[in-house]
Amino acid sequence: MQILKDEVRHNIVQAALSEFKREGYLTASMRQIAKSAGITSGNVYRYFKNKEELFDAIVGPVHEQYAAYMQEISQEIEHSRTRDAPEILSYFRKVEGTIVELFKSYSSELMILLNRSDGSKYEKVKPELVDLAFSILDKVIVIKKSGQARQLQEGITLARMLAATIVEGICLILRDNEEGDTLKRLIDQYMHVYSEGIAALLGQM
Amino acid sequence: MQILKDEVRHNIVQAALSEFKREGYLTASMRQIAKSAGITSGNVYRYFKNKEELFDAIVGPVHEQYAAYMQEISQEIEHSRTRDAPEILSYFRKVEGTIVELFKSYSSELMILLNRSDGSKYEKVKPELVDLAFSILDKVIVIKKSGQARQLQEGITLARMLAATIVEGICLILRDNEEGDTLKRLIDQYMHVYSEGIAALLGQM
Amino acid sequence: MQILKDEVRHNIVQAALSEFKREGYLTASMRQIAKSAGITSGNVYRYFKNKEELFDAIVGPVHEQYAAYMQEISQEIEHSRTRDAPEILSYFRKVEGTIVELFKSYSSELMILLNRSDGSKYEKVKPELVDLAFSILDKVIVIKKSGQARQLQEGITLARMLAATIVEGICLILRDNEEGDTLKRLIDQYMHVYSEGIAALLGQM
Amino acid sequence: MQILKDEVRHNIVQAALSEFKREGYLTASMRQIAKSAGITSGNVYRYFKNKEELFDAIVGPVHEQYAAYMQEISQEIEHSRTRDAPEILSYFRKVEGTIVELFKSYSSELMILLNRSDGSKYEKVKPELVDLAFSILDKVIVIKKSGQARQLQEGITLARMLAATIVEGICLILRDNEEGDTLKRLIDQYMHVYSEGIAALLGQM
DNA sequence: GATGAATGAGCATTCATTCAT
DNA sequence: AATGAATGAATGCTCATTCAT
Numbered sequence: 047m048q049i050l051k052d053e054v055r056h057n058i059v060q061a062a063l064s065e066f067k068r069e070g071y072l073t074a075s076m077r078q079i080a081k082s083a084g085i086t087s088g089n090v091y092r093y094f095k096n097k098e099e100l101f102d103a104i105v106g107p108v109h110e111q112y113a114a115y116m117q118e119i120s121q122e123i124e125h126s127r128t129r130d131a132p133e134i135l136s137y138f139r140k141v142e143g144t145i146v147e148l149f150k151s152y153s154s155e156l157m158i159l160l161n162r163s164d165g166s167k168y169e170k171v172k173p174e175l176v177d178l179a180f181s182i183l184d185k186v187i188v189i190k191k192s193g194q195a196r197q198l199q200e201g202i203t204l205a206r207m208l209a210a211t212i213v214e215g216i217c218l219i220l221r222d223n224e225e226g227d228t229l230k231r232l233i234d235q236y237m238h239v240y241s242e243g244i245a246a247l248l249g250q251m
Numbered sequence: 252m253q254i255l256k257d258e259v260r261h262n263i264v265q266a267a268l269s270e271f272k273r274e275g276y277l278t279a280s281m282r283q284i285a286k287s288a289g290i291t292s293g294n295v296y297r298y299f300k301n302k303e304e305l306f307d308a309i310v311g312p313v314h315e316q317y318a319a320y321m322q323e324i325s326q327e328i329e330h331s332r333t334r335d336a337p338e339i340l341s342y343f344r345k346v347e348g349t350i351v352e353l354f355k356s357y358s359s360e361l362m363i364l365l366n367r368s369d370g371s372k373y374e375k376v377k378p379e380l381v382d383l384a385f386s387i388l389d390k391v392i393v394i395k396k397s398g399q400a401r402q403l404q405e406g407i408t409l410a411r412m413l414a415a416t417i418v419e420g421i422c423l424i425l426r427d428n429e430e431g432d433t434l435k436r437l438i439d440q441y442m443h444v445y446s447e448g449i450a451a452l453l454g455q456m
Numbered sequence: 457m458q459i460l461k462d463e464v465r466h467n468i469v470q471a472a473l474s475e476f477k478r479e480g481y482l483t484a485s486m487r488q489i490a491k492s493a494g495i496t497s498g499n500v501y502r503y504f505k506n507k508e509e510l511f512d513a514i515v516g517p518v519h520e521q522y523a524a525y526m527q528e529i530s531q532e533i534e535h536s537r538t539r540d541a542p543e544i545l546s547y548f549r550k551v552e553g554t555i556v557e558l559f560k561s562y563s564s565e566l567m568i569l570l571n572r573s574d575g576s577k578y579e580k581v582k583p584e585l586v587d588l589a590f591s592i593l594d595k596v597i598v599i600k601k602s603g604q605a606r607q608l609q610e611g612i613t614l615a616r617m618l619a620a621t622i623v624e625g626i627c628l629i630l631r632d633n634e635e636g637d638t639l640k641r642l643i644d645q646y647m648h649v650y651s652e653g654i655a656a657l658l659g660q661m
Numbered sequence: 662m663q664i665l666k667d668e669v670r671h672n673i674v675q676a677a678l679s680e681f682k683r684e685g686y687l688t689a690s691m692r693q694i695a696k697s698a699g700i701t702s703g704n705v706y707r708y709f710k711n712k713e714e715l716f717d718a719i720v721g722p723v724h725e726q727y728a729a730y731m732q733e734i735s736q737e738i739e740h741s742r743t744r745d746a747p748e749i750l751s752y753f754r755k756v757e758g759t760i761v762e763l764f765k766s767y768s769s770e771l772m773i774l775l776n777r778s779d780g781s782k783y784e785k786v787k788p789e790l791v792d793l794a795f796s797i798l799d800k801v802i803v804i805k806k807s808g809q810a811r812q813l814q815e816g817i818t819l820a821r822m823l824a825a826t827i828v829e830g831i832c833l834i835l836r837d838n839e840e841g842d843t844l845k846r847l848i849d850q851y852m853h854v855y856s857e858g859i860a861a862l863l864g865q866m
Numbered sequence: 867g868a869t870g871a872a873t874g875a876g877c878a879t880t881c882a883t884t885c886a887t
Numbered sequence: 888a889a890t891g892a893a894t895g896a897a898t899g900c901t902c903a904t905t906c907a908t
Contacts, residue, residue: 051888072278076882086890088884097882200436207424207437208444214423215416222415231405232412235452239413243448247440256871281899293901294872302899461892483687486878498880499893507878610846617834617847618854624833625826632825641815642822645862649823653858657850666867691903701869703905712903 055093057083062100066158071101072165101166105159108152109168112159115144116178123181131186131248135241138182138212141175142237145216146230153224160217172213179209183244190248212240260298262288267305271363276306277370306371310364313357314373317364320349325383328390336391336453340446343387343417346380347442350421355431365422377422385414388449395453417445465503467493472510476568481511482575511576515569518562519578522569525554530588533595541596541658545651548592548622551585552647555626560636570627582627589619593654600658622650670708672698677715681773686716687780716781720774723767724783727774730759731793738796746801746863750856753797753827756790757852760831761845768839775832787828794824798859805863827855 061082065074076097080087094100119140128134148156163169187201215236223229266287270279281302285292299305324345333339353361368374392406420441428434471492475484486507490497504510529550538544558566573579597611625646633639676697680689691712695702709715734755743749763771778784802816830851838844 054888075880087882088891089889091883092888203433204437204440207427207441210423210427211416211420211441214419218415218419219412222412228408232409235409236412236416239448239452240444241448242451243444243446246447246451247444259871280897282897290871291873292899293874296900297871464892485876487876495892496894497878498895501879502892613843614847614850617837617851620833620837621826621830621851624829628825628829629822632822638818642818645819646822646826649855649858649862651858652861653854653856656857656861657854669867690901692901702903703870704868706904707867 051093054083054085054089057085058090058093058100059104062104063154063158066101066104066162067154070162070164071097071169076100098166101163101168105155105163105166105168108148108155109159109171112144112148112156112171115148116141116175119144120178120181123178123185129189131189134182134185134189135244138179138237138241141178141182142216142233145220146233149220149229150226153220153226153229157217157220161221172217176206176210176213179213180206183209186248208240208244215240259288259290259294263290263295263298263305264309267309268359268363271306271309271367272359275367275369276302276374281305303371306368306373310360310368310371310373313353313360314364314376317349317353317361317376320353321346321380321383324349325386328383328386334394336394339387339390339394340449343384343442343446346383347421347438350425351431351435351438354425354434358425358429358431358434362422362425366426377418381414381418384418385411388414391453413445413449420445464493464495464499467495468500468503468510469514472514473564473568476511476514476572477564480572480574481507481579486510508576511573511578515565515573515576515578518558518565519569519581522554522558522566522581525558526551526585526588529554530591533588533591539599541599544592544595544599545654548589548647548651551588552626552643555630556636556640556643559630559639563630563634563636563639567627567630571631582623586619586623589623590616593619596658618650618654625650666708669698669700669704672700673705673708673715674719677719678769678773681716681719681777682769685777685779686712686784691715713781716778716783720770720778720781720783723763723770724774724786727759727763727771727786730763731756731790734759735793735796738793738800744804746804749797749800749804750859753794753852753856756793756797757831757848760835761848764835764844765841768835768841768844772832772835776836787832791821791825791828794828795821798824801863823855823859827852830855 058079061079062074065079065082069075074097076090077087079100080090083090090100094103119137122140123134123137126134145156159168160172160175163171183205184202187205188198191198191201216233219229219232219236223232263284266284267279270284270287274280279302281295282292284305285295288295295305299308324342327345328339328342331339350361364373365377365380368376388410389407392410393403396403396406421438424434424437424441428437468489471489472484475489475492479485484507486500487497489510490500493500500510504513529547532550533544533547536544555566569578570582570585573581593615594612597615598608601608601611626643629639629642629646633642673694676694677689680694680697684690689712691705692702694715695705698705705715709718734752737755738749738752741749760771774783775787775790778786798820799817802820803813806813806816831848834844834847834851838847
């Protein structure tokens with residue numbers, strides 16, 4: 047009985063998906079992946095050169111799209127000349143929309159990319175997302191605090207924290223929810239909390 | 252050239268601190284800790300019985316205090332009979348205060364306890380903190396949504412998400428900030444964002 | 457050049473057999489076993505989960521049969537109500553027969569079980585055999601010395617010593633003889649020495 | 662507070678005595694010996710060059726006397742020209758007497774020498790004692806069986822077994838009894854069992 | 867004399883990866 | 888294509904021994 051190459055490859059990917067999800071890149075065991083895929087561990091290496099490439103096969107595609115979208119948003123932000131805070135903050139909606147959109151097609155892969163890529167070449171993705179979020183918040187802060195050097199410095203620290211926590215929260219919601227509608231609703235609520243909260247915070251500063 | 256015992260112990264702890272911080276409990280290497288401490292791996296075991304006890308020596312003290320505080324708050328919450336949402340939410344201030352207080356004496360240790368203890372006996376600490384946060388939010392939700400079964404269910408999901416993200420955010424701020432005053436300010440601002448944001452969210456629901 | 461799995465497994469067992477025979481359970485080195493088997497140490501673990509299971513694979517089967525036989529004899533002794541010394545002593549023949557029988561199929565394994573299992577879960581096997589031998593001799597002593605408290609006490613000490621030396625002697629014969637017929641003859645002669653000697657000793661007491 | 666050298670040395674020896682008794686040469690831990698002696702492990706090496714010499718210090722003296730006695734008996738046996746079996750067997754009494762005599766002054770040391778010297782340079786002592794016992798029994802056998810080649814061969818195997826088990830039994834009695842009078846009585850009874858048993862066996866051959 | 871810190875080789879075990887079949 | 892045996896380096900840990908103090 048011969049199993050088609052594509053089926054085996056598919057099995058490996060499925061097995062790897064669940065292993066990387068559970069264990070993360072470093073701790074995931076190639077043996078366990080092979081076992082779950084119903085093949086021998088040596089055979090995995092016919093389909094994927096090594097652990098890194100297997101990981102790549104899983105998160106690569108979603109990362110590619112993800113990176114393209116983010117690049118786009120990033121450039122929009124850079125080129126934007128507006129000094130209107132709400133308009134700037136609306137970029138968050140784009141980021142959020144991108145993530146929710148990607149989640150619909152790649153829920154597990156995106157979750158792995160953002161939460162389980164430690165030790166792999168993708169471990170920088172989350173920090174870069176934080177940087178992007180920061181670049182948005184930074185603009186708002188700069189507008190509000192320009193000219194007040196001390197408050198500006200504090201504002202930047204605040205922006206960094208908010209960027210990091212917003213992103214971390216989104217990643218967490220991704221981690222804990224498998225169902226698309228629930229996820230979307232939660233992320234909406236989450237972003238709502240943040241936008242109202244940040245508005246209030248900026249208002250009083 | 253012989254180094255005094257206390258200095259070596261100190262070196263080991265410092266090396267372990269940075270190794271556990273970077274790698275987490277499981278991935279941290281005793282050999283690497285020894286190397287960073289400038290000694291041979293065998294010698295580490297003169298100072299600490301094994302990896303677990305070395306980890307314990309680092310996070311144990313802070314965990315003891317942490318657990319005592321949280322226990323106290325937990326009991327207060329259980330015994331509280333108020334149905335006043337803002338009053339219930341004020342428990343967050345206590346949790347926040349406890350963490351900031353502990354951070355002053357044990358910044359790295361607390362961060363390791365909360366973020367890098369996977370695989371150790373302390374791995375449940377963060378989830379338990381999430382549970383505590385959830386028990387606070389849950390009370391508020393139940394008050395607001397009692398009687399509306401469907402919305403209650405959604406509210407609980409929301410509360411779970413908020414509990415998880417709040418805690419995760421605090422842990423993150425802990426991770427990224429070494430300086431006490433900055434940390435305190437950031438956590439205050441962070442909690443402010445959440446309390447305003449949650450208020451707004453509940454208001455419109 | 458690739459060696460077939462069964463051959464390697466066999467080589468490991470052979471190597472382990474001789475290592476355990478020479479060194480005993482605790483001192484035996486997995487590295488040395490691997491080396492003797494002509495493989496690397498990691499490969500041993502493809503065949504046996506760990507040292508304990510490798511030991512188990514060697515002495516487990518013989519222990520299972522051994523334990524079943526001894527259990528049977530043990531119960532016969534317990535239920536026996538006879539006060540006839542020679543009849544009681546005839547249980548030794550059963551024990552002897554069992555051991556000789558097992559030796560035919562498992563000479564080295566039985567020897568390891570009885571003489572080289574210190575530190576393993578089988579380390580109690582020899583002491584239990586001594587207990588069994590004692591329970592036989594004890595009955596005889598009690599019959600002969602009942603009512604004479606002082607001589608009874610001495611008799612029990614004597615019975616303990618005889619039980620220990622008889623068993624130790626049998627184990628020794630097992631250790632030094634690889635050939636079944638020789639072993640059987642020697643154990644027969646050995647038991648003959650003991651039964652005549654004990655008879656003479658009891659006669660004059 | 663200064664402890665005299667002799668006292669420390671004495672403490673080490675006492676500690677080593679009990680450690681070697683419990684664990685045997687190989688498994689005994691220098692650290693544990695130092696600890697029991699109330700000193701640091703490094704200091705042991707001021708008194709004894711290494712584990713081997715410490716072991717030597719303990720069993721060396723008794724071995725010296727033991728070896729001298731055995732040498733003497735050995736020569737007597739070699740030079741003896743008698744063909745009278747009982748007379749030859751009486752050498753056993755000498756061996757037995759020697760051992761009991763040494764036991765009075767060196768109970769633990771002798772026990773260690775015979776039962777716990779595996780892995781040390783004294784590990785051959787017991788086999789040599791077996792050889793001595795064999796040389797006695799061999800003479801008796803040769804007398805009884807001379808001229809019957811086949812029976813002679815069998816007799817030699819028998820003699821080897823008896824030598825080994827007699828010696829092993831004595832060593833075991835040594836191991837299990839700390840009190841001199843009990844030991845003497847047990848060894849007497851033990852030898853009585855063997856002499857009567859062997860007599861009976863030879864009678865019927 | 868004594869300390870006890872330090873070494874380094876050893877142990878059992880795991881695992882990504884290679885490769886003969 | 889696939890197997891699964893094999894490797895070798897890594898892990899946590901122990902212990903006899905050395906040596907600066």
